Amino acid sequence: MLTKKGLKSPGYLKTGTTIVGLIFENGVILGADTRATEGPIVADKNCEKIHYMAPNIYCCGAGTAADTEAVTDNISSQLKLHRYHTGRESRVVTALTLLKSHLFRYQGHVSAALVLGGVDVTGPHLHTIYPHGSTDTLPFATMGSGSLAAMAIFESEYREGLTRDEGVNLVTKAICSGIFNDLGSGSNVDVCVIEKGKKEYLRNHLTPNPRTYISSKGYTFSKKTEVLLTKITPLKELVDVVQVGGDAMEE
Amino acid sequence: MSIFEYNGSALVAMVGKNCFAIASDRRLGVQLQTIATDFQRIFKIHNKLFLGLSGLGSDAQTLHQRLVFRHKLYQLREERDMKPETFASLVSAMLYEKRFGPYFCQPVIAGLGEDDKPFICTMDSIGAKELAKDFVVAGTASESLYGACESMFKADMDHEELFETISQALISSVDRDCLSGWGGHVYVVTPDEVTERILKGRMD
Numbered sequence: 399m400l401t402k403k404g405l406k407s408p409g410y411l412k413t414g415t416t417i418v419g420l421i422f423e424n425g426v427i428l429g430a431d432t433r434a435t436e437g438p439i440v441a442d443k444n445c446e447k448i449h450y451m452a453p454n455i456y457c458c459g460a461g462t463a464a465d466t467e468a469v470t471d472n473i474s475s476q477l478k479l480h481r482y483h484t485g486r487e488s489r490v491v492t493a494l495t496l497l498k499s500h501l502f503r504y505q506g507h508v509s510a511a512l513v514l515g516g517v518d519v520t521g522p523h524l525h526t527i528y529p530h531g532s533t534d535t536l537p538f539a540t541m542g543s544g545s546l547a548a549m550a551i552f553e554s555e556y557r558e559g560l561t562r563d564e565g566v567n568l569v570t571k572a573i574c575s576g577i578f579n580d581l582g583s584g585s586n587v588d589v590c591v592i593e594k595g596k597k598e599y600l601r602n603h604l605t606p607n608p609r610t611y612i613s614s615k616g617y618t619f620s621k622k623t624e625v626l627l628t629k630i631t632p633l634k635e636l637v638d639v640v641q642v643g644g645d646a647m648e649e
Numbered sequence: 650m651s652i653f654e655y656n657g658s659a660l661v662a663m664v665g666k667n668c669f670a671i672a673s674d675r676r677l678g679v680q681l682q683t684i685a686t687d688f689q690r691i692f693k694i695h696n697k698l699f700l701g702l703s704g705l706g707s708d709a710q711t712l713h714q715r716l717v718f719r720h721k722l723y724q725l726r727e728e729r730d731m732k733p734e735t736f737a738s739l740v741s742a743m744l745y746e747k748r749f750g751p752y753f754c755q756p757v758i759a760g761l762g763e764d765d766k767p768f769i770c771t772m773d774s775i776g777a778k779e780l781a782k783d784f785v786v787a788g789t790a791s792e793s794l795y796g797a798c799e800s801m802f803k804a805d806m807d808h809e810e811l812f813e814t815i816s817q818a819l820i821s822s823v824d825r826d827c828l829s830g831w832g833g834h835v836y837v838v839t840p841d842e843v844t845e846r847i848l849k850g851r852m853d
Contacts, residue, residue, distance in 0.1 A: 410773050434779065439792060442779045463777035468745050507749065617801045623816035624849040626832070631843045633696050 410436075410462050414582020416544025417447060417458035418572045419513045420556060421537045422565035425522045425593035426515035429569035430458045431544065431577050432602070433584035440584065444602070448590045452477050452488040454597065455516030456590045457497075460542035461529060462509040469510050473497050490516040490523035494533060502531030511541045517592050544576025544583040551575045562591060570604055577606065652753045653774075655680060657828025658690060658703035659790035661798060661819055662759040662769045664783060665811035668839040669767040671699050671759040672819045674790070674850075676831040677706055686831040686852070694720055695730040696843070698760035699836055700740075703788035704774065705753040712752050716740065733760030733768040737778060744776035751775050755787040765840040790829045793822035812837045812846070820850050 414435045419428045434442035449457045449470040455477075459466025473496045477488045494514055501508055512527040526539045538556045540548040551572040560568065569589055576583040587604040591597065659674040677688035691701045692713050700716065702709035719739060723731050731739070737758050744752060751774045759769045771785035772778050779785065783802050786794035797818040806814060816835055823830040833848035 410775055410777070434777075436773065439795065441773075442781070445779065462775070464741075464745055464748070464773060464775040467741075467777060468748075616803045617814070617817075619813055619817050623813060623820065625846050626849050627845075627847040629845040631845070632841065633843060634841055 410464065414544075414580070414584075415447065415460040415542030416540070416548050416573055416576025416580060416583040417460050417513050417542050418540045418548050418552070418569055418576075419458065419515045419524045419526075419538065420552065420560070420565060420569060421515075421522050421524050422560040422562060424562065425517045425591065426524055427562075427565045427569050428456055428458050428513060428515050428590045428592070429573045430588045431573055431583040432586045432588060433577075433582070434463055435582060443585050446588065446601070448588050448599070450474060451493050451514070452481070452516065454518055454592060455488060455490055455493050455514070456592060456597070456599075457493070457515075458513040458541070460511045465508045465510040466512065469497065469500060469508060470512070473500065487518055488516075489518040489520065490514065490525070491520075494523075494525050494527070497527050498531045498533050501527065501529060506530040513539050513541050515592060517594050522592075540572065540576075542576070542583065544573075544580035547575040547579040548572035562593075566591065566600075566603075574604070574606060650680065653704050653755075654789055654828060656704070656706040657826075658788035659794065659819065659823045659826065659829035660690060660701040660703045660755075660757045660787040661794050661815060661822075662701065662757050662771075662785050663798070663802065663811060663815045663818075664767045664769055664781075666805040666807055667765055667767065668808045668811060668837060669759045669761065669769060670808075670811045670815045670835060670837045671701055671757065671769075672815050672833055672835040673701055673703075674788075674819070674823050674829040674831065675834055675847075676829055678828060681827070683831065689834075691834060691836060692717075694736065694760075695724075697765075697838065697840075698731065698733050698736060698758070699838065700736075701757040701759070701787070703755045703757070708752040708754045712743070712754055712756070715743065719743075733758060733762050733770075736760070737768075737770045737772075737780075741772055741776035741778050744772060744774065748775055757785055757787050759838075761838060761840060788829060790822045790826035793825045794818065797822045808837050808839050808844075812844070816846075816848055820848060824851055 417430045430447035434445040515524045573587045586602045589600040589603040662671040673690040677685035762768045770780045784798040832850045837844045
């Protein structure tokens with residue numbers, strides 16, 4: 399209603415993003431960049447876009463940051479309750495159905511584009527979920543503003559039956575392609591390898607954008623800030639110990 | 650004009666060695682007219698936890714009242730103060746509850762957690778948390794603040810140097826923003842004491 403009167407709505411924190419996933423011989427590898435943007439400004443240079451869903455399922459999120467966080471946290475809690483209820487390990491299709499139902503119910507207003515991957519009793523699975531609730535099941539997938547850059551790498555170099563190291567290298571290469579060619583993605587590469595019975599979360603697996611030319615001297619301020627008023631509140635009370643004459647046991 | 654630029658604000662928090670500092674400007678305006686020069690944007694939740702709220706002034710005050718209420722209930726139930734990480738999750742959840750009709754505020758949370766380890770974080774108006782190890786900024790002057798903090802910040806500063814750095818970053822950034830300024834309000838918190846200082850800045 400307010401937008402019709404000309405009110406510009408506030409810019410939310412978005413994860414401009416490049417997120418990818420691929421299936422290799424023993425499981426699933428997920429990858430993501432680490433830049434969070436607020437319009438044209440980089441708000442967070444090292445955010446986490448690979449979210450925990452279950453011990454054997456992880457989910458990368460692109461779109462509005464609050465939405466991806468909230469929806470993955472919510473469905474992660476629901477999965478945990480479901481695990482307690484059934485006494486079994488969570489399945490990727492369960493997470494998929496819970497996520498897509500939630501997003502469809504909100505008709506695309508919850509702006510979360512996800513790459514969901516995991517390994518359960520039925521094998522490795524990789525899915526993409528769009529903000530309106532549609533899903534795809536794929537052997538390799540990319541989402542986010544850098545998805546075209548990353549997909550170019552996957553389409554040329556992906557093949558079935560990749561080994562773990564080949565898979566991690568390919569995912570890293572795809573994310574790097576997004577980081578360097580897409581302005582909405584940047585900073586470091588996060589990778590998560592999920593295999594049957596184990597998972598490895600490689601936070602900041604590659605940091606190709608370190609801070610260069612840091613001045614060792616730092617800043618010195620010749621003119622001190624002018625202070626008008628200072629108020630100091632001690633947090634620890636200083637206790638005076640007064641020794642009253644006589645033994646402690648004496649009345 | 651964006652709703653965030655209605656009142657004007659500038660907030661910054663920085664981490665030092667076993668201490669943190671949180672600073673804000675003092676102006677409250679109605680678009681381009683200044684109506685107060687002593688507006689409180691940083692609120693104490695408990696001795697080792699401070700909350701700064703930038704953006705629309707009335708939403709800042711309402712949100713503060715609601716959070717103080719929740720924290721007092723927590724204190725009664727748990728018989729202890731809330732940890733900064735927990736408080737940040739609480740603020741994030743409260744903001745996301747209003748996803749399609751949000752509070753027009755950007756909070757900055759700063760506190761000393763377990764073992765007096767400094768913790769800072771900021772969020773957008775719908776609760777997307779951004780945890781940082783060095784500094785966080787919010788408000789109409791945020792773009793200048795990003796630049797100033799990025800160049801002036803050093804890791805592991807003691808509380809004297811931290812005060813100087815955060816004050817210089819705040820004052821120089823608000824000088825380049827029409828909607829914030831009229832002095833500064835800085836809190837430097839160490840495990841032993843809280844030092845509150847009012848800074849003199851340009852009054853334009």
